[in-house]
Amino acid sequence: MKxxxxxxxxMLIAGAIVVAFPLLxxxxxxxxxxxxxxxxxxxxxxxxxxxxxxxxxxxxxEAWRYMLNSALVATFATAIAxxxxxxxxxxxxxxxxxxxxxxxxxLLGALVIPAQVTMIPLFAMxxxxxxxxxxxxxxxxxxxxxxxxxxxxxxxxxxxDELLEAARIDGASEWRIFRSVVVPLLKPIVITLGILTxxxxxxxxxWPLIVLTDQKMHTLPVALAGLSREHxxxxxxxxxxxxxxxxxxxxxxxxxxxxxxxGILAGSIKG
Amino acid sequence: xxxxxxxxxxxAPALIVLATFFFVPVLAAFGxxxxxxxxxxxxxxxxxxFVGFQNYRTLLxxxxxxxxxxxxxxxxxxxxxxxxxxxxxxxxxxxxxxARFRGFFRTxxxxxxxxxxxxxxxxxxxxxxxxxGFLNYALGFIGIDPIDWIGDPKWAMPAIVILAVWKNFGYxxxxxxxxxxxxxDDLYEAARIDGASYWQQFRxxxxxxLQPVLLLVSILTMAGYFQLFAEPYVMTEGGPLDSTKxxxxxxxxxxxxxxxxxxxxxxxxxLFVIIFAITLLQLRIGRREAxx
Numbered sequence: 363m364k365x366x367x368x369x370x371x372x373m374l375i376a377g378a379i380v381v382a383f384p385l386l387x388x389x390x391x392x393x394x395x396x397x398x399x400x401x402x403x404x405x406x407x408x409x410x411x412x413x414x415x416x417x418x419x420x421x422x423x424e425a426w427r428y429m430l431n432s433a434l435v436a437t438f439a440t441a442i443a444x445x446x447x448x449x450x451x452x453x454x455x456x457x458x459x460x461x462x463x464x465x466x467x468x469l470l471g472a473l474v475i476p477a478q479v480t481m482i483p484l485f486a487m488x489x490x491x492x493x494x495x496x497x498x499x500x501x502x503x504x505x506x507x508x509x510x511x512x513x514x515x516x517x518x519x520x521x522x523d524e525l526l527e528a529a530r531i532d533g534a535s536e537w538r539i540f541r542s543v544v545v546p547l548l549k550p551i552v553i554t555l556g557i558l559t560x561x562x563x564x565x566x567x568x569w570p571l572i573v574l575t576d577q578k579m580h581t582l583p584v585a586l587a588g589l590s591r592e593h594x595x596x597x598x599x600x601x602x603x604x605x606x607x608x609x610x611x612x613x614x615x616x617x618x619x620x621x622x623x624x625g626i627l628a629g630s631i632k633g
Numbered sequence: 634x635x636x637x638x639x640x641x642x643x644x645a646p647a648l649i650v651l652a653t654f655f656f657v658p659v660l661a662a663f664g665x666x667x668x669x670x671x672x673x674x675x676x677x678x679x680x681x682x683f684v685g686f687q688n689y690r691t692l693l694x695x696x697x698x699x700x701x702x703x704x705x706x707x708x709x710x711x712x713x714x715x716x717x718x719x720x721x722x723x724x725x726x727x728x729x730x731x732a733r734f735r736g737f738f739r740t741x742x743x744x745x746x747x748x749x750x751x752x753x754x755x756x757x758x759x760x761x762x763x764x765x766g767f768l769n770y771a772l773g774f775i776g777i778d779p780i781d782w783i784g785d786p787k788w789a790m791p792a793i794v795i796l797a798v799w800k801n802f803g804y805x806x807x808x809x810x811x812x813x814x815x816x817x818d819d820l821y822e823a824a825r826i827d828g829a830s831y832w833q834q835f836r837x838x839x840x841x842x843l844q845p846v847l848l849l850v851s852i853l854t855m856a857g858y859f860q861l862f863a864e865p866y867v868m869t870e871g872g873p874l875d876s877t878k879x880x881x882x883x884x885x886x887x888x889x890x891x892x893x894x895x896x897x898x899x900x901x902x903x904l905f906v907i908i909f910a911i912t913l914l915q916l917r918i919g920r921r922e923a924x925x
Contacts, residue, residue, distance in 0.1 A: 364731070366731060367731040370726060370729045370731050370732050371731070371732060371733055373726055374726050374727070374732055374733075374734075374738050377723065377726065377738075377742065378738055378741045378742070381741055381742055381744070381745060381799065381803075382741055382744070383767075384745075384753065384756050384757060384760060384799070385744065385745075385748070385753075385756075387756070387760070387767065388756045391759070399759075399765065400764075400765050401765065402764060402765060402770070403770055404765055404766070404767050404770050445646075446646050446647040446650060447647060449643045449644070449646065449647065450643060450644045450646070450647035450648070452643065453639075453640045453643035453644045454644065457639055457640035457643060458640060459638075459639075459640030459641050459644075462640065465644070465648075469651070472651075472655065472656070474856075474908075474909060474912065475655075475659055475905065476856065476859075476860055476904070476905060476908060477655075478860060478862075478881055478884070478901055478904070479658075479659055479662050479901045479902065479904075479905045480654070480655055480658035480659055480662060481658075481888075481901070482662060482665060482884075482888050482894050482897050482898045482901060483657075483658040483661035483662050483664075483665055483898070484654060484658045485888075485889075485894075486661075486665075486670075486675060486894065487654075487658065487661075489675060502654050503654060503655075505650045505654070506646075506647040506648075506650040506651050507651075508651065511647060536639035536642075536643075537639075540643070561747055564749070565747075565748075565749045565750060565751075567750060567751050567862075567863045567866075568862055568863065568881070568885070571866075572885075572888075572889055582749070582752075583749050583750070583751035583752070583863075584751075586751050586752060586755060587751050587755075587863075587866065587867050590755045590758070590867060591870070597759050597762075597765070600755050600759065601755075601756065601759070603752070603755070604749075604752035604753070604755050604756050605752075607749045607751065607752040608748045608749050608752045608753070611747055611748065611749065612744065612747065612748065615744070615747040616740070619740065619743075622747070623743075623807055626804065626807050626808065627807065627808065627811050
């Protein structure tokens with residue numbers, strides 16, 4: 363083997379070890395008995411693996427509750443965002459209506475505004491609507507997104523007009539065409555948008571932290587942040603908490619990786 | 634006629650949601666920043682008073698605001714180049730023709746991007762632990778004395794930068810990788826025929842071809858890094874001595890700890906204007922370099 367081949371592959375392996383180490387160690391420590399991780403030198407593998415940390419999380423700290431909250435919030439937000447963004451993205455690409463181009467340009471302009479600017483008035487609104495500490499309150503900012511509309515529009519532009527015209531001549535209504543012709547053709551981008559939205563809402567922190575004042579309603583990240591402040595020294599328990607937060611999205615990503623990466627690439631071409 | 638109507642029906646639900654929960658709040662944020670909106674106004678709007686630019690003036694004289702602004706700039710100035718450097722290096726390695734198992738390495742390098750920030754911040758807080766953390770243990774092998782990463786005001790922000798680079802570099806790596814793969818092979822061919830070394834090929838073929846995409850990722854990364862919040866919230870709680878308090882952290886405390894929602898809105902708006910101005914600046918510099 364040539365020296366450059368050896369060097370490149372050695373660097374790739376070294377990089378992978380550094381990058382993967384925190385996640386691998388998180389798994390390993392989560393199976394260590396209490397206090398085993400507070401030792402020097404830091405142990406790499408549990409001396410005697412135990413599920414004690416997970417048991418404590420689920421029994422004493424009611425982790426199942428936060429898991430359920432996270433799952434429901436991410437699922438509801440994804441379902442609504444998929445319907446609204448797909449409909450709008452398709453219309454911006456394929457249906458002609460007055461002011462379409464100008465409207466789309468305004469939406470794209472809004473991409474430069476960070477969502478945090480809206481958080482304070484949004485909290486006042488959500489409070490006024492009585493939605494503080496409810497699932498409805500958390501999913502409000504994720505229900506529709508300019509990025510999602512943009513993503514679907516770019517994909518829908520490539521749909522053949524003849525196909526839609528043929529369906530119209532057959533007398534199908536616009537809604538019917540959307541349901542039975544367009545949505546099946548948009549399936550790849552719908553999956554991409556779905557996984558992007560699900561992961562974003564599952565991982566989201568600042569808005570749920572603000573709007574979920576009742577601890578019973580906390581999502582996993584908010585609950586974990588609170589728990590980690592009380593249990594600074596309980597490394598094994600905290601690693602177990604990190605595992606149950608990260609594992610679902612990690613598995614989902616590994617299963618649907620292709621679609622996720624397609625979404626990133628489609629989104630970055632806007633520049 | 635029918636179709637022009639249908640189009641509106643299809644965009645209406647998304648537009649109504651965006652208008653109500655995005656565009657109205659953006660305008661309201663500016664409006665609120667001109668008032669003394671507080672916890673009393675939250676329950677009864679008649680307690681609201683218009684104060685003009687008073688909130689902005691107060692911010693100018695608030696040392697903690699300046700400190701958080703300085704911290705955020707420090708994070709951006711240190712974090713953005715390191716992130717993009719790591720992304721570029723990883724993309725070049727994964728794209729290398731002699732690399733094996735490229736798909737596997739791409740997945741490993743990308744994995745931190747999709748992890749939950751709060752969870753990995755908890756993990757890294759443990760890795761940074763002065764006595765039991767793995768980082769100090771590893772540094773010990775190359776003769777570096779234990780560093781009090783989280784407890785020393787000098788090291789807390791670099792620790793957060795390390796976490797952010799680890800978490801984010803995979804995202805830009807994917808974008809740079811796609812750009813690398815679109816550089817035509819003939820360019821390298823021609824350079825090789827001219828006797829260009831690897832370094833010269835990188836300098837005169839790869840970098841110029843990547844210039845637009847590097848500008849794009851630096852703008853996106855910069856805008857993202859200005860919104861630093863969860864990392865210090867979980868890892869350092871803004872400390873020690875406020876050395877990791879970011880602008881958004883300051884806004885969060887003003888708004889939801891002290892309930893000065895008017896002043897918090899002013900903070901949000903200042904941050905927005907800064908991000909916007911720096912984006913424009915980067916675009917202008919990028920465009921000028923492109924024409925040279």
